[in-house]
Amino acid sequence: MSAGDRPGARAALVVALVLGLAALLVVAVTTPWDVLPEPPGGRTPLDPTAGLSAEQLARAEAFVGALRPASLLSLLLGLVVSALLGLTPLGGRLVRAVGARVGGRWWAQVLLGVPALILAGRLVTLPVSAYAETVRHRYGLSTRGWGLWLRDVAVSFAISAALTALIVLAALWLVRRAPRTWWAWAGLATVGLVVVGSFLYPVVIEPAFNRFESLPAGELRSDVIALAEENGTPVRDVLVSDASRRTTALNAYVSGFGSTRRVVLYDTLLERLPDEEIESIVAHELGHVAADDVLTGTLMGALGAGAATALAGWLLSWAPLLRRAGAESPADPRVVALALFLVSAGGLVGTPVQNLVSRQIEARADVHALDLTRDPEAFIAMQRRLASTNLGDPDPPAAWHWWFGSHPTVAQRIAMAEDWQRLEGRR
Known part of the structure; x- marks a missing residue:
């Protein structure tokens, strides 16, 4: 049976496309693609060293050289585990097995199965995370003892597992109540959740990790x-x-x-x-606040979440995909592992676009900082100090920065500040 044969599947695909195009339109219209005019004589050439000393550069390069492979390995391991659980019956069996211990009701399978699935991924990547923490200790960037590190890992897991389990439980309840239109109701709920989460994060999540x-x-x-x-x-x-x-x-x-x-x-x-x-x-x-970047990001996130939910409604109606996951229908709790894999894969695919937008927004905030303080010397000194202390690579490989870079490079930010000086007649 094809995805289009199932009731509501075609409508879900159409809505996913419409919302996806709306999200791209918001991105195209609201993203500051040109944050600073070109000064007379052209842009300031990038200095790959960003003015850091040879010793500072060597230390930063050694640090990122040790950390980048661990970051990639953790990403790949997490994705492989998610695919193994979501694209085979293994995930469904795990969900059913843990739920059977408390009666086997569908809601019990979800509430226990989601944490079990997330825990499986965390356990596989935990040694890599521990290695990365060791690297941060070695270079003096981490001051956590292993007890606090384990506490942070546990708290992060607990928050993620609890929130994800509740969201999945609500989604599966909608599937059972409205099998043809659940994705629409779930999309609306997801949009609301993104908006509410933006408001509650600073007063609910932040205090769990810091005083x-x-x-x-x-x-x-x-x-x-x-x-x-x-x-x-x-x-x-x-x-x-x-x-x-x-x-x-x-x-x-x-x-x-x-x-x-x-x-x-x-x-x-x-x-x-x-x-x-x-x-x-x-x-x-404050530049982010002045430009309403959080509100704009919330709108983008809400549209993207709505599109992703509708797309999930289409994909989870495809019988071959359900059979591969060992699930009978979107209402079957054994579909949970497949849904979590689709979320992970979708997030990875969308990462370059998110970071492209983020880099432009961060560049605009840099210009705002210069306009507000009128102190480019302090801005440039601050960028160099951040790079030196945080052990950031001032000029990372282009492919890495394209995929993972959420901010302009230090070299780019300093060159932009020098462009600002020239435009302001400060030289």
Whole structure:
């Protein structure tokens, strides 16, 4: 039986195509493809070293050289395990086996089967993750003891397993209640979940991993609040995260909306960066707020999630695919492993597009930081300090950056700041 023979399958495919095209249209219209005009005389040539010393470059290259193979291996192992469980009856058997221990009801199979499937993937990749943590320890980037590392792994697994199990349970309930149109209702619910998740993340998920305290009164706090006011996006508070419990990396971000919006600074920033460089980082993050990047990203994510759900409705109506997974219908709990594989594969395929958009958005935020602070020297010094401390490759291989790079390279960001200087007549 073909996918089109099943009731609602053709409609699901049409909706997936329409929503997918709508998502691409939003991407095309809202992505800042040209963030800075070309200055007279052309763009500043990229310096692959980004001004870092030979010693700093050698250390960063050694670090990423040790970490990149582990990252690729973890990605491939996770995908292989997901495919093995989702494209063979193994996943369905596992779901049924764990559910049988508590009566075998369909909802019990889902609530226990989803964590079991996720745990299988985590256990296979755990040794690689441990090796990667060892590398971060070796280069001084991680400060976590193994107890805290295991705690973080466990908390991450628990949150992921619980949320995924509840989402899958709701989806399977819809399949059973509305076998022809479940994908439409699930798509609407997924869109709502993306939107709600964007609002709840800073107050629900972030505190599970870090503690936050208000930045004490002082010049830096006053300057950050003044930057936010000048940006037209006042913040509720300026918080300090206890990131040093886990890492020596430097970072800051703005999270939340409206009354929950706050600037968060890693405590490592306060220890290592002068105030003007911290303010440059904050100005970059405020650029995302000024441009409503989170809201736009939420819209893109909602459209993409709706399209993916409709596409899943079409794929899960294809009898040969169901037979391969050992499931009788989309309502069969044994279909769960197949659904999780489709989500993983779809996410991997969409990664280059997401990162292409992300790089442009980050570049726009860089320009915003320069416009807001009017301090390109601090911006350039900050980029070099981040690259040196976070052990980032200032000029990674093109293929790697195209697929995995969510930000412009350090070399690109410094060249852009120099272009900004020339446009502003600062040289």
